[in-house]
Amino acid sequence: MIRTPTRYHRPQTPEEVGALLAEHGEAAAVLGGGSWLLPLMNRGERSYEHLVDLAGLGLEAVTAQDGEFELAAGATYEDVLADADLIASVPLLAQMSAGVTGGRQLRNRATLVGSACFQNPSSEAPAMFRALAAVFRVHGPAGEREVEAADFFRGAYETALEPGEFVLGARFAGSRRGGYEKLKIAAGGWPVGTAIACRDDAGNGVLVLGAIEAVPLRLELEQLQRGDGTIDLAGLEHLVDASVTAPWDDVLGDAEYRRAIAAPLARRAIEQMEAA
Numbered sequence: 001m002i003r004t005p006t007r008y009h010r011p012q013t014p015e016e017v018g019a020l021l022a023e024h025g026e027a028a029a030v031l032g033g034g035s036w037l038l039p040l041m042n043r044g045e046r047s048y049e050h051l052v053d054l055a056g057l058g059l060e061a062v063t064a065q066d067g068e069f070e071l072a073a074g075a076t077y078e079d080v081l082a083d084a085d086l087i088a089s090v091p092l093l094a095q096m097s098a099g100v101t102g103g104r105q106l107r108n109r110a111t112l113v114g115s116a117c118f119q120n121p122s123s124e125a126p127a128m129f130r131a132l133a134a135v136f137r138v139h140g141p142a143g144e145r146e147v148e149a150a151d152f153f154r155g156a157y158e159t160a161l162e163p164g165e166f167v168l169g170a171r172f173a174g175s176r177r178g179g180y181e182k183l184k185i186a187a188g189g190w191p192v193g194t195a196i197a198c199r200d201d202a203g204n205g206v207l208v209l210g211a212i213e214a215v216p217l218r219l220e221l222e223q224l225q226r227g228d229g230t231i232d233l234a235g236l237e238h239l240v241d242a243s244v245t246a247p248w249d250d251v252l253g254d255a256e257y258r259r260a261i262a263a264p265l266a267r268r269a270i271e272q273m274e275a276a
Contacts, residue, residue, distance in 0.1 A: 002041045006048060010056040014139045014168065017052055022141055022164045024050045030166045031055075032073055032114030035106055052166075059169065062086055070137070070171040073114070077107035089174035092198060096128050096180055101190055113167050119215075121156050121248045122190035124182070127210025130218050131196040132172040140165035149216075156214040156248070173201065179272025181265050182210075185252065192253040193261045195269035205231055207270065209240070212262045214248050221270075231270050237263045 011017045021028050028050040029037055040046040059072035061079035069086055071079075077097040080086060087094035100107060101124075115125035116136070129136075134149045141164045149170075152160050161167070178198030182191045194210035205221030219239060224232045240263040247255040247262075 002038075003044050004041075004047045004049075006041070007050050008053065009050060010053045012056045012058075014057060017054065017057070017166060018139060018141060018164055020050065020052050021166065025163065028052055030117070032117075033076060033109045033111040034114075035102070035110035036114065036118045036120070054166070057168075064174070067174050068171055069174055070169045071112055072169045073167055074111055075113065075169075076109060076111055078104075080112070081107070086174075090132070090172075090176045092131070092176055092178050092180050092196060093128060096124050099182075100124055101184070101188065113170055116152070116170065117159055117161065117167055119153055119155075119157050119159050120190070121214050122192070122211045122250070122252060124191060124194055124210060126153055127194050127196055127208050127216040129170055129172070130210075130216035131178075131198055131206060131208040132176055133200070134170045134172040136170050137168045138165050139168050144168070150218070153215040177273070177276045179269040179274075179276065181268040181272065183261055183265060190252060193258055193265050195262075195265035197266070197269040197273040199273070203229070205270070205273070207236075207240075207266055209244070209262055209266065211252075212244055212248060212258050213246050217243060219243055230274055233267055233270065236266060236270065240266050 009020055029048040031051045031053040054073050061072055061075040062083045063070045077100055080097040112125045115123045116129055130149045136147045136152050138145050138147055147160050176198050180196050182194040184191050191211050193212050196208045198206055200206050205225055207219045209217040221231055224235045244259050244262050247258040249255040
């Protein structure tokens with residue numbers, strides 16, 4: 001039960017959403033699936049006078065054009081799993097969506113874009129968007145702009161969104177295959193670490209570590225790539241150890257534990273990529 005008076009809005013256009021956010025400022029919150037926001041409000045940890053629901057915008061959950069896919073702001077994990085073309089082209093995304101913490105109940109409500117905007121370091125979606133080199137389509141007072149995933153995630157619970165802005169969708173290229181590995185202490189808990197390995201458009205290896213630092217950590221593996229395309233796993237361990245300079249620390253795992261698991265998770269993800 002939400003403990004404070006809250007007014008619900010269901011605007012029909014992006015411009016109406018923007019006007020509400022501009023009018024009410026920090027007293028307003030954007031509502032996507034609500035899987036992060038509403039529990040916080042129920043527990044009294046967050047309080048907003050206005051909830052602005054994006055469901056009235058009529059955005060299609062998943063769209064495809066010219067070899068790219070876009071997940072709308074309201075696209076849920078189940079929407080991903082229901083799109084045969086998407087899961088065939090980007091099986092990594094389907095693997096993550098099928099195993100997201102919370103099971104079917106969460107998959108039917110939670111949105112991937114919403115998870116990216118909340119930017120909990122332990123969430124799985126931010127690292128996946130970083131691995132896919134996604135581009136976020138942002139609407140704000142000045143109209144639309146695009147923000148690459150490399151620039152979108154700024155810190156724990158912090159993104160590049162400016163006052164009055166919200167995300168309409170996230171776009172990324174198809175044909176992404178690779179490996180996905182995560183470690184959880186309990187089945188119902190958030191990951192302590194994730195690793196995603198795939199190849200970019202040029203065929204070079206890419207590794208993204210999630211929940212290891214406050215923002216997803218992306219490593220280009222071109223320097224470790226042998227002539228046959230495989231990755232030098234001995235060199236990988238050194239690269240990961242040197243790259244994890246500010247490990248995340250919370251109740252799920254302290255900084256040193258996260259530093260210690262980064263290289264093993266990376267190795268498993270790359271082994272899956274090479275076997276795919």
